[in-house]
């Protein structure tokens with residue numbers, strides 16, 4: 001006689017718990033007074049091109065910020081000074097342009113070669129190790 005009453009109360013508590021849980025989830029997802037702002041649509045804005053460096057024999061890599069050595073350090077094991085003195089990061093520039101951020105100390109033909117520690121890419125470039 002009492003069992004159906006207890007089962008009914010149990011089901012009522014279970015239903016209440018589920019309702020409260022769903023209400024809590026809804027509150028967390030859609031808080032009152034907080035407008036959901038969609039990220040600005042950039043359908044008309046051109047995507048920022050990812051600058052790349054193609055190193056012959058290695059492949060194309062996305063450029064890190066700063067000098068080329070930031071991207072290529074693991075492929076230029078003789079780059080020791082990081083200041084344009086040792087020549088260990090010397091590369092032949094095959095395509096593209098760079099900005100020299102410091103004058104090289106080591107003798108180098110700046111028309112054909114660059115120092116990864118002293119140059120920043122001015123766009124996509126292609127180069128080779130000498």
Ligand code: FES
Nearest residue numbers: 082084086087117
């Ligand atoms: S690391 Fe020495 S010249 Fe670039």
